[in-house]
Amino acid sequence: QQQVKQSPQSLIVQKGGIPIINCAYENTAFDYFPWYQQFPGKGPALLIAIRPDVSEKKEGRFTISFNKSAKQFSLHIMDSQPGDSATYFCAANRGATNKLIFGTGTLLAVQP
Amino acid sequence: GAGVSQSPSNKVTEKGKDVELRCDPISGHTALYWYRQRLGQGLEFLIYFQGNSAPDKSGLPSDRFSAERTGESVSTLTIQRTQQEDSAVYLCASSFSGGSPYEQYFGPGTRLTVT
Numbered sequence: 001q002q003q004v005k006q007s008p009q010s011l012i013v014q015k016g017g018i019p020i021i022n023c024a025y026e027n028t029a030f031d032y033f034p035w036y037q038q039f040p041g042k043g044p045a046l047l048i049a050i051r052p053d054v055s056e057k058k059e060g061r062f063t064i065s066f067n068k069s070a071k072q073f074s075l076h077i078m079d080s081q082p083g084d085s086a087t088y089f090c091a092a093n094r095g096a097t098n099k100l101i102f103g104t105g106t107l108l109a110v111q112p
Numbered sequence: 113g114a115g116v117s118q119s120p121s122n123k124v125t126e127k128g129k130d131v132e133l134r135c136d137p138i139s140g141h142t143a144l145y146w147y148r149q150r151l152g153q154g155l156e157f158l159i160y161f162q163g164n165s166a167p168d169k170s171g172l173p174s175d176r177f178s179a180e181r182t183g184e185s186v187s188t189l190t191i192q193r194t195q196q197e198d199s200a201v202y203l204c205a206s207s208f209s210g211g212s213p214y215e216q217y218f219g220p221g222t223r224l225t226v227t
Binding site: 004006034036041042043044045046049089091098099100101102103104105 | 116143145147152153154155156157160162168170171203205207215216217218219220221
C-alpha cells in the first residue's frame with residue numbers, strides 16, 4: 001500500500017518559473033519529510049527536509065510548505081533554472097524506524 | 113571525502129543466475145540501507161543495518177534476496193535465481209547514527225538487467 005502519493009508525474013516550466021510538486025501522506029505517525037533530487041545516473045541527494053511542527057521551510061530557492069491537517073506537503077522551486085532539471089522525490093519517515101517511504105517521483109524539465 | 117560507492121555500476125545477467133551487488137558506505141557511518149528503484153517508480157526499502165544490531169529485513173521481497181554487512185563496512189546484496197522482475201536499479205545509502213538518521217547519503221546505484 002502506497003503511503004506517500006506524489007504529483008504530478010512530470011512537469012515542464014520555463015526558466016524563472018516556479019514549479020510546485022505535491023505530496024500527500026496517510027500515516028499520521030510520520031514525523032520527518034525530506035525531499036530528494038536525483039540526476040540521471042546518480043543516486044538521490046537530500047535537498048531539504050521539514051518536520052510537522054513547522055509550516056514552511058526555505059533553503060535558498062527551495063521551499064517546503066507543510067499542511068499538517070490536510071496531511072500534505074509541497075516543494076516550490078523559486079526562479080527555476082535549467083540546472084534544476086531532475087527527478088524530485090518526496091519521502092516520509094517515522095521516528096521509530098529508519099525506513100524512508102518514497103513518493104513515485106516527479107520529472108522536472110526547466111526550459112531555457 | 114569519498115561518498116557511498118557501489119559496484120558494479122551495471123550488471124546484465126541471465127534469468128536464473130545469482131548476482132552479488134556491493135556497497136561501500138561512507139567511513140564512520142554506522143547505518144546502511146538498500147533500496148530498489150524500478151523504472152519510473154520511487155525507491156522501495158529493502159533492508160537496513162545498524163551497527164551490530166539485527167538487520168531490519170522487512171522490505172526484502174522474497175527469500176531469493178539476502179544481504180550481509182561486515183561490521184560497519186562493506187555490504188553485499190545477493191539475489192539468487194534472478195527473475196526478469198528483479199531488473200531495477202539497486203541503491204545503497206548510509207547515515208551517521210550520531211546525527212539525523214534521516215540524512216541518508218546515496219550511492220550511484222547498480223543497474224541490474226535480467227534477460
